[in-house]
Amino acid sequence: MLFNSINFALFLPVVFLLYWFATKGNFRLQNILLLVSSYFFYACWDWRFLFLLIFSTLLDYYTGIKIHEASVRKKKLFWLWLSIGVNLGFLGVFKYYNFFAASFADGLSLMGIKANLGSLQVILPVGISFYTFHGLSYVLDLYKDRIKPERNFIDYSVFVSFFPLLVAGPIERATHLLPQILKKREFDYGKAVDGLRQILWGLFKKMVIADSCAEFANTIFNNSADYSGTTLILGALFFAFQIYCDFSGYSDIALGTARLFGIDLLRNFAFPYFSRDIAEFWRRWHISLSSWFRDYLYIPLGGSKGGIWMKIRNTFIIFLVSGFWHGANWTFIIWGLLNAIYIMPSIIFNTHRNNLDIVAKGKYLPTIKEFFAICFTFGLTVLAWIFFRAKDVSHALIYIKDIFVGLIHRASYSQTISFVLDKVGLALPLLIFLFIIIEWIGREQQYAIAHIGTKWYRPLRWGLYYVIVITIFLFAGKEQQFIYFQF
Amino acid sequence: MKYFLRKTAIFCFILGCITLLLMLVSNRIIDKGDYFKIKNTTKYIILGHSHAECDYNDLIISGLENFGQSSEIYYYTYLKTKKIIEANPQVKTVFIEFTNNRIDKEKGYNIWSDKYLSLRYSLYAPLMNFEDVVSMFIHNPKAILNSQFLSFKENLLFFLKSDPNFINHKRWGGYLYLNRDKTDSLVKTLPKDTTVKYVVPELSDPNMGYLSQTIDFCTQHQVAVYLIRSPLHPRWPNLNNEPSFQKLLKTKFATVEFLDFKNFPLKTTEYGDLNHLNHKGAKIYSQFFDRLLKAGLLSKTNKQEFINTEIEAVRKESH
Structure with a gap:
């Protein structure tokens, strides 16, 4: 059941009315209703994977209690690693097995050894990367004694499976969401x-901007050999807007839906394309994942406390893992690596926390310096997105090469102009322009139209x-489909 | 809470009214407007599904315009025929593709499938009357709701582009230049035993009903109407319902003439697959069809005999 479907438009009001009227304000009944609705929502994709979700929930619920109850550190560690191992094991089998098998076989073939490890013909359970990370954050927080275990299975299950965030986040924390589930709303x-x-704003981003951009981004990326350099740049720009509006649109719908039920979810996007450097971009893009990696990987690895080399090493690890989290493909790994390289100067020169506030706070326009910094950061991001979107690494490299080769040919520009005039039309560029203006006006709010017209x-x-x-x-x-459902 | 629900209900009600009004008004403007004119020189039109779409090259056949559209069911053929005939008095003859795969019940159900409705509804919505829409809504309310938005979008884009003609841009079908040639590989997948095992299909009543309505409409408006079967590869599996097909022609459609070109000789390479001609086959067949029309096919007393004789002549010529 997609957020942008008629089915969801019928499902949501029904659950909303039952939630506020049939439960008579009893939060236990509300939680039962939320759980049943969430499982129904998930089962609409594939009911078989519901068992995997329930198993994962049970595992973390049980190991969570065991971690808390264990008197010695060794026992705590045992239950923690059991949970991590099984969770990542599922993720590994469903998401990464084929990748590792193929990469291993390729590696052996370089040494002249032929190996066929076979491949698994399984579909990726929707949302597995998200709910696995929910569960992991819960057991890790328990291990660190940041929270107490939740002993009510229904309440804990709602934390893992709450339908607005179940399939594509935001990746919630027990410290933030569980207290809201446990109190009367x-x-x-x-x-x-x-x-x-x-x-409404999320639907606009997804259905108007993202889906329209997708059409042209797909045309250009799928037939990149037929297009000139400047048209390829256009394709990359379309994809940049597609992925932002697709994912942030989804997050807006998720956050808005949760608010209808009296629950606040973590913010996932904060106008990332207005960032003045890559470090700021990563504080504003997919915030719940970036902060997850910061808290559960970067800091445990030593964070920035161990000198410059440790900082560099940890940053590379974070970005490589983040790339790999997105999918079992070398394109995602290189995308992560490229972002690590981008961020490196600010790590080395310790300027990564220079731009903490939103750009031009309290002003109408940015300074010239800020404007160029935004354009430069956006340009770097678009270049990295080419790896994210390309079907493989060689496709991405050829795509980038063709961009630079095509820039010097005059014919390249005329092909791009005719592509825009004949295929794209003027409506979409105008809408994107209007969208950027609205986002700029609303950049100090939680989402662009939060205060517009109120x-x-x-x-x-x-x-x-x-x-x-x-x-x-x-x-x-x-x-x-939303892009992030595949992750 | 009640305040919230009341406000939301009012908002939705006004939104519903605005949308409905915009849809009704745009449908009405298109329906009553002068947007359905075709060429003055067009005397014949051909309608139907992909067989008509792929087989009749209207650049070759003089006086004919092709309105065939892939997977078309006769409900849309009916709407299209009505509008074209009302708006174009120069059209005196209508050919409707009628082939074995059109009679199966499955085709009738397609009328209300999600995919089919979202594809077709928006293209024909301005022509539909209230009863049609209600009937579709009863069968598939979700698809109809979805299709309303598509229809509204289609209408608005039509006005924004200042199109002079609603039929432009192949919105209602047209000749498809099929560049495919996979008949050999398809034949290889068929069983070696060439004996046809006839089956009795469950008939599609709604689809056949709309075909009858189309015929009646043409007859009432003094427009000659013919059912036509285009060339088919002899090993096309759907020919297994031939006895039922013939029975239907002799009973339900006994009053309308049937022109059968099923046995027109073509090489395998001139088929796109077992039931569609590719552009090479369409060229040969369209030239033949054009010649027959010019030779007075439609004024012959026994048209099928004339067709058979001409087909036989082509067969001998090609040997």
């Missing part, structure tokens, strides 16, 4: 309206929402 009008507004006269404010809804209708066509 009261209906809050302001919160609910804000939630609806955030859902103080307007109601007919005007509703008029704005109607325009957004009708634009969504106009661009709605096929229910496109």
Whole structure:
């Protein structure tokens, strides 16, 4: 069940009404309802993988209690590693087995040894990377004595499986979400309206910008040999907007949906394309994953305490693991590596915390320096996205080579202009431009339209929402899958 | 909470009204507008599914315009025929592709499938009446809701582009230049035993019903209507319902003439697959069809006999 489907448009109001009316404010009943709804939501994809989700939940629930109860460190470690091992084992089998088998066989073939380790014909259970990381954060927090174990299985299961975040995050922490699940939720009008507004903005990003950009990004990437350098740049730009609007759109819908139920989820995006350096970009992009890696990998590895070489080593590890988390493909690993290289100067010169606030806070426009810094950072990000989108490494390298070769040919520019005029049209570039303006105006808020129009006269404010809804209708066509569902 | 629900309900109600109004108004403007004109020189039109779409090259056949569209069911053929005939009095003859695979029940169910509705509904919505939409809604409410937005989008884009004609851009089908040649490999996958084991299919009542309505409409408007079967590869598996197909022609469609080109001789390389001609086959067949029309096929008393004689002549010529 996709967020941008009719099925979800029917599912959500039903669960919402039952949640606030049928449970009569009893949070235990609310949690049972949320759990049943979440399992139903998940089963709509493939009911068989529901057993895997339940097993993973049971495992972390049980090992969590055991870690807490263990009196000696050795026992605690045993239960912790059991949980980590089994969780990562599932992830390894479903997500990485074929990659490792193929890479191992390729490695042996370089030495003249032919090996066929076979491949698994299994589909990747949707959301496995996300709920595995939920569970891992829970047991790791227990091991570090940051939290107490949750002994009510239903409550713990809601933490793992709450449907807005189940398939593509944000990756929640027990310290943040569990306390909200364990207390009585009261209906809050302001919160609910804000939630609806955030859902609306998320749908706009996904269905209008991301899905429209996807069409042209796919055309250009899938037939890159036929296009000139500047058209390839256009393809990379389309993909940059596609992936941002797709994933941040999903996150907005997830956060907005959760707010309808009185629950606040972790923020996942904070206008990353307005970043002035790569370190800032990574503080603003997929925040729940970046902070997960920071807290559960970077800091345990020593973080930035052990001198410059340890910092460099740990940064490379984080980015390589982050790339690998996205998928079992060398393209993701190189994407991670490239980002590690990008961030390196700021790590070495200790400038990575220079830009903590949003750019041009309290001002209308950035300074010239800030503007160029934003454009440069965006350019680097777009270059890295080519690896993320390409079908393999050689495709990405040829794509980048063709960009630079094509830049010197005048014919390249005319092909791009005719591609825009004949295929893309002017509506989409105008919409993207409008979108950037709205994001800029709303960059100090949680999401771009959080405050836009809130103080307007109601007919005007509703008029704005109607325009957004009708634009969504106009661009709605096929229910496109969200990119991050594959991870 | 109640305040929230009331506000949300009002918001949704107004949104529903705006959307409905925009859809109804845009459908009405298109339906009543002068957007369905075809060439003045067109005397014949051919409609139907992919066989018509691939087999009749209307650049070769003079006076004919092809409105065949892949997977078309007769409901849309009916809507299309009605509109084209009403808007174009110069059209005096309608050919409707009628082949063995059109009679199966499965084709009838396709009318209401998610995929089919989302593909077709938006292209024909301005032509549909209220009862049609209600009937579709009863069969598949989810697809109809989804398709409303697509239809609205299609209409709005039509106005934004200032298209002079709703039929432009192959919106309602047209000749498809098929560049495929995979018949040999398909034949190899068939069983070696060439004996046809006839089956009695379950008929698609809705699909056949709309075909009858199309025929009745043409007859009422003094437009000649013919069912036509284009060339088929002799090993096409769907020919296994031939007795039922013939029975249907002699009973339900006894009043309408059937022109059968099934046995028109073509090489395997001139088929795209077992039931579609590729561009080479379409060229040869279209030239033949054009010659027959010019030779007065439609004024002959026994048209099928004339067709058979001409096919035989081509067969001898090619040997």
